[in-house]
Amino acid sequence: MNTTFTLGTMHLKNRVLVASGTFGYGNEAAPYTDLSRLGGIVTKSVSWLPRQGNAPTRIAETTAGMLNSIGLANVGIDAFISDKLPFLRALETSIIVNIAASSIDEYVDVMERLESEEGIQGYEINVSCPNVKEGGLNFGTRCDMTESITRELRKRTSRTLIIKLTPNVTHIGDFARACEAEGADAVSLINTLVGMAVNIHTRRPVLSTITGGLSGPAIKPVALAKVFEVHKAVSIPIIGIGGITTWQDAIEFLLVGASAIQVGTASFRDPDAAAKIAAGMEEYCAAHGVSDIQELVGGLRIPEGVAAPGFVKTR
Amino acid sequence: MPVINADLRVTANDLIAEETWTLRFHSPELAAQLRPGQFLNILTSANVDPLLRRPYSISNVVGDECEIMYSLVGKGTHALSQKIPGDTIGVLGPLGNTFGYEKSFGTAIIIAGGIGVAPFPFLTRELQQREIPLITFLGARNSARVVSRGLANLHVATDDGSEGFHGNVIAALSAYLDDHRVENPMIFACGPNPMLKAAQAFALDRGIACELSLESEMACGIGICQGCPVERHQGERKFALVCTEGPCFDSNDILFQEQQHA
Ligand SMILES: Cc1cc2nc3c(=O)[nH]c(=O)nc-3n(C[C@H](O)[C@H](O)[C@H](O)COP(=O)(O)OP(=O)(O)OC[C@H]3O[C@@H](n4cnc5c(N)ncnc54)[C@H](O)[C@@H]3O)c2cc1C
Numbered sequence A: 001m002n003t004t005f006t007l008g009t010m011h012l013k014n015r016v017l018v019a020s021g022t023f024g025y026g027n028e029a030a031p032y033t034d035l036s037r038l039g040g041i042v043t044k045s046v047s048w049l050p051r052q053g054n055a056p057t058r059i060a061e062t063t064a065g066m067l068n069s070i071g072l073a074n075v076g077i078d079a080f081i082s083d084k085l086p087f088l089r090a091l092e093t094s095i096i097v098n099i100a101a102s103s104i105d106e107y108v109d110v111m112e113r114l115e116s117e118e119g120i121q122g123y124e125i126n127v128s129c130p131n132v133k134e135g136g137l138n139f140g141t142r143c144d145m146t147e148s149i150t151r152e153l154r155k156r157t158s159r160t161l162i163i164k165l166t167p168n169v170t171h172i173g174d175f176a177r178a179c180e181a182e183g184a185d186a187v188s189l190i191n192t193l194v195g196m197a198v199n200i201h202t203r204r205p206v207l208s209t210i211t212g213g214l215s216g217p218a219i220k221p222v223a224l225a226k227v228f229e230v231h232k233a234v235s236i237p238i239i240g241i242g243g244i245t246t247w248q249d250a251i252e253f254l255l256v257g258a259s260a261i262q263v264g265t266a267s268f269r270d271p272d273a274a275a276k277i278a279a280g281m282e283e284y285c286a287a288h289g290v291s292d293i294q295e296l297v298g299g300l301r302i303p304e305g306v307a308a309p310g311f312v313k314t315r
Numbered sequence B: 001m002p003v004i005n006a007d008l009r010v011t012a013n014d015l016i017a018e019e020t021w022t023l024r025f026h027s028p029e030l031a032a033q034l035r036p037g038q039f040l041n042i043l044t045s046a047n048v049d050p051l052l053r054r055p056y057s058i059s060n061v062v063g064d065e066c067e068i069m070y071s072l073v074g075k076g077t078h079a080l081s082q083k084i085p086g087d088t089i090g091v092l093g094p095l096g097n098t099f100g101y102e103k104s105f106g107t108a109i110i111i112a113g114g115i116g117v118a119p120f121p122f123l124t125r126e127l128q129q130r131e132i133p134l135i136t137f138l139g140a141r142n143s144a145r146v147v148s149r150g151l152a153n154l155h156v157a158t159d160d161g162s163e164g165f166h167g168n169v170i171a172a173l174s175a176y177l178d179d180h181r182v183e184n185p186m187i188f189a190c191g192p193n194p195m196l197k198a199a200q201a202f203a204l205d206r207g208i209a210c211e212l213s214l215e216s217e218m219a220c221g222i223g224i225c226q227g228c229p230v231e232r233h234q235g236e237r238k239f240a241l242v243c244t245e246g247p248c249f250d251s252n253d254i255l256f257q258e259q260q261h262a
């Protein structure tokens, strides 16, 4: 059975990756799982300078989900290259560095630093970051800014370029189309949804930043609908993310159009979750006579005469 | 020694005081590795609600069995209280650092508030094996919540005066030290943040070395989510992670913020 998948210039051994910010830099979870069973590791977002992150409280559990306001706490590009990359590089899995920045120049600088480093197969660009030059407006909520970032980065790398989309927009398909037009190899979605939790005893917001990002099983239906929408809009591969906890969840994402998936919050419950999901998908394929998992991608059977919802714009 | 991430068999789950339980499970591997101050991240339910594991201090190790102590709070502890012998729970560990019981000091002063007593039966045993003198100050809401098992040289303080000293545990310790000489003491404290903050101020004022076992919201317990920071007093890095750099910290390293919930 073929589980491999080629994405841009990158060859993944299977279609299961671990999501940015939910697996550190790989080393922390290594004692709890076999990293070589993963298709790839997407690192915690890396920015030019180290970021300390937000004050506590950074985490709040919600019904079948969680909110976070980590604030992109990360070691910065220098320490990433000197302390984290050597471990990652030695692994038998693909390494995708997720980049966060507060200006287009910073995205470019971080990528250019990484271009001279070996052992990186791709980049995932976190556009869900405040743009300091635009008064803190999120890059990822403006199509023109998403487009500029993709264009500037595409010029500078032949490695696989993935743009990670935020669901906090009206028409996510338009953003995916902009990425495709500017030469992105793939889009990944979804990043977290804006959410909030309130402590009724203190009457305060639970998170120090008031709102945070919702993830986990609670967001899976939203993520599926977004992947479905983007699949109708573009022909580049889609990496599905959002609440994937079991291999059955992963198969659902493939059916609505994802070519690969990322496991996020589920790794907090079980650091071995992604490896188990990869194994479960293989068993499913074996049991159903699927010789190449690609057969499942976009394999959703919509009954004849049923039209896609109006907001879904077909390419 | 291998880390453990497995479903383990519950051997006992008993109500030992008002809304306070101890749960034991079988794990020779963990029993051999765990040290006082460390914790385990426990999946209280196979369902995704509650979604996240809950961290629990290791309370004691008896033969091949490990014990945690918990008080009923919300979803996770409710699910735990339903476990009966023969059920399994998902356990990940050992996690975190240990109390600094191997440092050089004369007498250990243990300060425990509420369910913060959990790690101390294990520490007490370790200190006694090393023949290190210790005194324990235990604060509880009332007499029904006093959990004295596994502790030694115990001084109880209750908020309502129903047992021991009437008032908080730091006041009880302060009164004790006014009347007694304690050689080269070191404080080990665990409890709600207001108590830890008071312990920190007290230790600083008296010039006593002090370690605090801290809590924080945790999603992973292993350093992959960055969700459990505690603010540091000094140094280049503003935060330390409770799960991997703690839960035990030198009290002088920690900055308590007003907004941190109790
Ligand atoms: C390192 C570490 C060790 C711990 N050791 C123990 C232990 O030995 N025994 C024990 O009983 N607990 C311990 N805890 C706390 C424990 O992990 C759970 O938070 C607690 O059992 C409540 O879980 P729950 O699911 O019942 O409540 P939840 O449903 O999570 O919470 C119910 C309500 O209580 C509030 N709450 C939850 N946790 C806390 C908290 N820690 N402080 C203040 N408010 C809170 C929540 O905001 C929520 O509103 C430890 C925590 C840490 C970080």
Ligand SMILES: Cc1cc2nc3c(=O)[nH]c(=O)nc-3n(C[C@H](O)[C@H](O)[C@H](O)COP(=O)(O)O)c2cc1C
Pocket (backbone or CB within 6 Å): A019, A020, A021, A022, A044, A045, A068, A070, A072, A098, A126, A164, A190, A191, A192, A214, A215, A216, A217, A219, A241, A242, A243, A244, A262, A263, A264, A265, A266, B225, B226, B227
């Ligand atoms: C604690 C936490 C930290 C995260 N950090 C990042 C990050 O640094 N960069 C990023 O692009 N996405 C980050 N994410 C988003 C995840 O990669 C993922 O898109 C999202 O959580 C949805 O997937 P899930 O439901 O499987 O977790 C983070 C998510 C969580 C829960």
Ligand code: FES
Pocket (backbone or CB within 6 Å): B217, B218, B219, B220, B221, B222, B223, B224, B225, B226, B227, B228, B241, B242, B243, B244
């Ligand atoms: S709980 Fe996840 S980093 Fe500490």
